[in-house]
Amino acid sequence: MSVPPTLVWFRLDLRLGDNPAVAAAVARGGPVVPVFVWAPEEEAPWEPGAASRWWLHHSLEALDAALRRRGSRLVIRRGPTEAGLGRLVEETGARAVTVAERVEPAVAARDGRVSAALRRRGVEVERTAGNLLFAPDAIRTRSGGPFRVFTPFWKACQAAPAPSEAPEAPRRLRAPESWPDSLRVRDLGLLPAADRAAGLRADWTPGEGGAAALLGRCVSEIVCAYADRRDRPDLEGTSRLSPHLHFGEVGPRQVWTAVEAHAALGGDRGARAAAAAFLRQLGWREFAHHLLAHFPHTAERPLREVYESFPWARDRGALAAWVRGRTGYPAVDAAMRELWTRGWMHNRARMIAASFLVKDLLLTWLEGARWFWDTLVDADLANNTLGWQWAAGCGADAAPYFRIFNPVLQGARFDPRAAYVHRWVPEVARVPAEWAHRPWEAPGPVLESAGVRLGKTYPRPVVDHAAARERALAALASLERGSAPRGRRAAGRPRER
């Protein structure tokens, strides 16, 4: 008797190598039907944003091409997922579905419902490990709870059994007797306006092949100097693997293995330290996902409850200036424009931009999280949540309340020649590095010869940082005392320059 087909339900694991769901389906011995169901409304309120959709379009095409090279293909359907998968089960006679776990609260809940519905039809659902190094349940404190502090978390990870070797991509996938109908990728309407897409296309190659090429390059070039260069937005010192990791075009175990192997090869202490610094970032990704799995409410609400009553300001004008990269602080504006053009922002720039929104403008981190969510090609609910709550000080680590980034100092330290600012803020491209991070303090003749007229060609600062800093400290102090700030003034806007 022949083994009935198995569906592989792809979501954020758009690869064939190191894919436990694919391996599980192949291991069953019958035909394999790869399927993707487009049901963004089921992920609300965090349905994929515009940049993510662009990426997804190309990643699905790449996956389909890779499958076709192996005698298979990707079957694409629209949601609702429960009905879509149910129909496919009937059409193919599948008796099993394999799928990788995800931690996003809405998705995890949906997956539970879909699994239950499939099981009621007599279909076996095999939920395999997700795109993580360690299962969230596997990393616990001595008392059995989840970690809330990174360093002990990462130590516990390193003490745990090392992530196992990644299974290779199957050479062939056995096709069903006949292929069910499928939408084409372009039928999903994922692509944005042409001008936005051009900027994204110039920077990225979505798909497992692009991810593998980038991993190869970053292991040989980036890891060596990672510790020194990763904090410099003006240099290409980071791996830029984040979108590939988000969509699962490369698995964290593959990255881990490649970096470890490289460090072992290099051998010297410097190589090991660089590799450790790099893997530590993978640890942060891990930490973010474990936190979201354990504290699902944090996608919308602060982990530290006291911040529920934080006196956030409401200022649509300030928000618009931040979004458009017109705050008058070149380091912030460069960051925001890089985000819009590339669908990506350097990690240091993310901190500067986020600190400015939350501390200088006193706008809620959720506003920032939403904008990043729509514009980042690597938008990932766990990472985005952790990053924004860290910036706002309401997240897992006990960030000192006085840690408020000064956009001028940060620019001078991490973009010393102003190359980053010159690249992304053309209005100040000819302002010398000495003044490029604070054009409002530059001598008149300097601005004039650089073609800058403040308030005309480039905005004056929307807030005075020193005053904004005082306001933020006052707001934080009011929080610690558990009382509202005096009057409504604290929620107002500090004076403009």
Added chain:
DNA sequence: TTTTGAGTTGTTCGA
């Protein structure tokens, strides 16, 4: 149960 040491990424001020 209590105690103890520590906590990704900073800034400012004054000596």
Added chain:
DNA sequence: GTCGAACAACTCAAA
């Protein structure tokens, strides 16, 4: 220019 101290108190994790 460089350097160290101050900037709160709290929570976490382990002993």
